[in-house]
Amino acid sequence: MDIGTFLVQCLNAVQYGLLLFLVASGLTLIFGIMGVINLAHGSFYMLGAYMAFALSPLFGDQFIVMLVAGVVLAAIFGYLLEWAFFSYLYQRDHLQQVLMTYGLILVFEEVRSLLMGNDVHGVKPPPWLEGSFALGSLMSYPWYRLFASAACIVLAVALYLVVNRTRLGMMIRAGASNRDMVRGLGIDIRKLYRIVFAAGVALAALAGMIAAPMSSVYPGMGASVLIICFVVVVIGGIGSIPGALVASLLVGFVDTFGKVLFAELSGMGVYVLMAIVLIWRPEGLMGRKT
Amino acid sequence: MRRLDPFLPLLCAVALALLAPVLSPYVSDFVVKVMILSIFALSLELLVGMTGLVSLGHAAFYGIGAYATVLASGTEGGSIALLLPLAMGSAAAYALFVGALSLRTRGVYFIMVTLAFAQMAYFVFHDTKVGGGSDGIYMYVRPTLGAIDMENRGVQFYVVLAALVACYGLLALVRRSRFGAALAGIRVNEQRMRAAGFAVYGYKLAAFVLAGALAGLAGFLLAARDGVVNPELLAWHNSGEVLLMIILGGLGHLRGAIIGAVAFTLLKELLSTHGFVGPLADHWQLTLGIAIIAFVALLPKGIIGIAARLSPKGST
Numbered sequence: 001m002d003i004g005t006f007l008v009q010c011l012n013a014v015q016y017g018l019l020l021f022l023v024a025s026g027l028t029l030i031f032g033i034m035g036v037i038n039l040a041h042g043s044f045y046m047l048g049a050y051m052a053f054a055l056s057p058l059f060g061d062q063f064i065v066m067l068v069a070g071v072v073l074a075a076i077f078g079y080l081l082e083w084a085f086f087s088y089l090y091q092r093d094h095l096q097q098v099l100m101t102y103g104l105i106l107v108f109e110e111v112r113s114l115l116m117g118n119d120v121h122g123v124k125p126p127p128w129l130e131g132s133f134a135l136g137s138l139m140s141y142p143w144y145r146l147f148a149s150a151a152c153i154v155l156a157v158a159l160y161l162v163v164n165r166t167r168l169g170m171m172i173r174a175g176a177s178n179r180d181m182v183r184g185l186g187i188d189i190r191k192l193y194r195i196v197f198a199a200g201v202a203l204a205a206l207a208g209m210i211a212a213p214m215s216s217v218y219p220g221m222g223a224s225v226l227i228i229c230f231v232v233v234v235i236g237g238i239g240s241i242p243g244a245l246v247a248s249l250l251v252g253f254v255d256t257f258g259k260v261l262f263a264e265l266s267g268m269g270v271y272v273l274m275a276i277v278l279i280w281r282p283e284g285l286m287g288r289k290t
Numbered sequence: 291m292r293r294l295d296p297f298l299p300l301l302c303a304v305a306l307a308l309l310a311p312v313l314s315p316y317v318s319d320f321v322v323k324v325m326i327l328s329i330f331a332l333s334l335e336l337l338v339g340m341t342g343l344v345s346l347g348h349a350a351f352y353g354i355g356a357y358a359t360v361l362a363s364g365t366e367g368g369s370i371a372l373l374l375p376l377a378m379g380s381a382a383a384y385a386l387f388v389g390a391l392s393l394r395t396r397g398v399y400f401i402m403v404t405l406a407f408a409q410m411a412y413f414v415f416h417d418t419k420v421g422g423g424s425d426g427i428y429m430y431v432r433p434t435l436g437a438i439d440m441e442n443r444g445v446q447f448y449v450v451l452a453a454l455v456a457c458y459g460l461l462a463l464v465r466r467s468r469f470g471a472a473l474a475g476i477r478v479n480e481q482r483m484r485a486a487g488f489a490v491y492g493y494k495l496a497a498f499v500l501a502g503a504l505a506g507l508a509g510f511l512l513a514a515r516d517g518v519v520n521p522e523l524l525a526w527h528n529s530g531e532v533l534l535m536i537i538l539g540g541l542g543h544l545r546g547a548i549i550g551a552v553a554f555t556l557l558k559e560l561l562s563t564h565g566f567v568g569p570l571a572d573h574w575q576l577t578l579g580i581a582i583i584a585f586v587a588l589l590p591k592g593i594i595g596i597a598a599r600l601s602p603k604g605s606t
Contacts, residue, residue: 031398035398037398037401037402039530088587092590094344094397094398094401095338095344095533095537095541096537096586096590098344098346098401098530098533099530099533099534099537099582099586100582100583100586100587102530102533102534102582103578103579103580103581103582103583103586104579104583105579106575106576106578106579106582107575107576107579107580107583108579109575110573110575110576110579111576113573113575114573114576223526227405227406227409227526230402230405230406231402231406233402234395234399234402234403234406238398238399264417264418264419265414265417265418266417267410267413267414267416267417268410268413268414271406271407271409271410271413274403274406275391275407278391278392278394278395278403279391279394282394282395282399283395284399
């Protein structure tokens with residue numbers, strides 16, 4: 001592998017990892033704070049991708065405006081979904097949560113098929129991000145992918161600031177480390193849950209919107225992302241946002257370089273990584289011992 | 291009626307055996323399918339209902355059992371005496387690997403890890419040429435053993451029925467054994483079992499491997515019935531559906547797994563048949579999804595739970 005290819009693959013790995021981070025951070029917070037295992041989280045990623053497909057003709061050049069509009073829509077959707085459905089799951093055991101969110105996936109998939117059909121769609125990147133720039137003498141790298149990474153970094157920093165520097169973030173961190181204590185301190189936990197859930201949905205949908213121009217938009221795209229995000233959460237440790245970031249990047253690198261180095265068995269790479277982490281630190285890289 | 295209760299499963303099996311020759315091919319085929327799924331569901335009941343381990347990757351062992359059967363029978367076909375232990379052995383071997391790692395975790399983690407390892411097995415069959423890639427592979431000749439030829443539909447029926455009875459009997463024995471009591475103890479209070487000096491990890495791993503082997507048995511029967519396998523057998527939808535069967539029937543009862551397998555298969559058949567639900571049949575995923583949510587929300591104890599509520603004294 002020459003240096004140019006290596007650089008391009010590194011950029012790809014970082015970009016993929018950061019995208020996973022957006023989905024996984026919401027997932028890990030929902031686990032960590034509400035204690036809900038949400039199989040339907042991948043559907044929110046799919047929702048975002050289909051939103052990008054449906055909205056991009058309307059917004060044309062205004063890609064950023066579209067992202068903002070999509071995030072707002074997704075957050076409203078998440079807020080309502082928590083109110084109508086997920087708030088009833090908190091008191092139930094994991095098995096019932098698994099099955100009910102599994103049922104929800106079927107509903108989402110069918111609604112998607114009714115509204116959008118079952119075809120594979122492509123989404124064009126906005127005109128000002130088309131094309132690519134030269135990297136060394138032989139390689140080039142698409143502007144859009146660079147934009148995707150940059151957008152994810154901005155979001156990751158924003159997420160960090162919200163979680164570590166605001167009152168809301170303080171409540172979120174407290175919720176993730178001791179749910180009952182937060183409840184005991186008189187914080188409106190139902191409101192906190194609703195906000196965290198809406199934020200998780202918005203992040204996953206945003207990841208889907210950003211990913212849409214890079215990967216096509218297709219049925220079942222939520223499931224593959226969901227399972228990889230489970231791997232990320234297991235590696236990083238439940239409820240830990242820094243853990244999710246480290247794990248996402250690790251998974252991004254393992255997956256990307258796995259594809260380059262071992263074409264056929266590449267799908268296994270991330271699971272081998274997970275197995276190693278489980279042997280070494282079953283509670284995840286940044287998880288707390290239970 | 292209550293005195294008959296313990297013998298009910300056996301009576302059902304005898305009734306099925308007597309009915310087999312008069313069933314129409316369609317019904318007979320349907321019953322065989324449900325019996326295979328019942329074995330699959332029973333194997334998961336050992337984990338979820340008896341030990342309290344919620345695995346969302348059980349389809350991997352089912353699929354591996356099926357793939358092992360087809361791959362080993364080659365173009366010549368093979369003997370049941372060889373293929374059956376091989377199918378169960380390969381499933382058990384993968385269960386040993388997955389169990390050894392995933393049992394280091396608990397709760398939500400365990401669910402995610404079992405799902406992820408099942409997906410890994412799925413990718414092995416889907417992406418590599420081992421098992422014909424995403425198209426799967428056909429079995430040229432179905433397994434035989436002396437006069438028992440799985441090619442014959444009638445023979446198939448009795449083989450599957452015998453396997454179901456054996457599996458049910460084995461698990462009923464496990465429940466009564468010291469091993470089963472230890473598993474029940476782990477389900478109720480793992481900490482206490484550990485304090486009482488039980489090697490909890492070993493017990494859970496043994497249950498996991500046994501459950502994997504029995505799922506492999508179901509996979510073997512499925513391969514022998516269908517004569518074809520594809521990676522979708524290992525897909526997580528299958529893991530989700532089998533989990534649903536045992537909760538639909540009623541968790542914590544062996545017969546619940548079978549009732550659930552029957553009920554779920556009927557429900558799915560019903561919701562996707564135009565004769566019953568009209569144009570909605572094209573959108574069976576929607577109705578099934580809503581039905582799943584409603585069932586779990588309203589009947590967390592499953593169909594057996596309804597029966598228990600209806601009978602004044604409450605039955606088991």
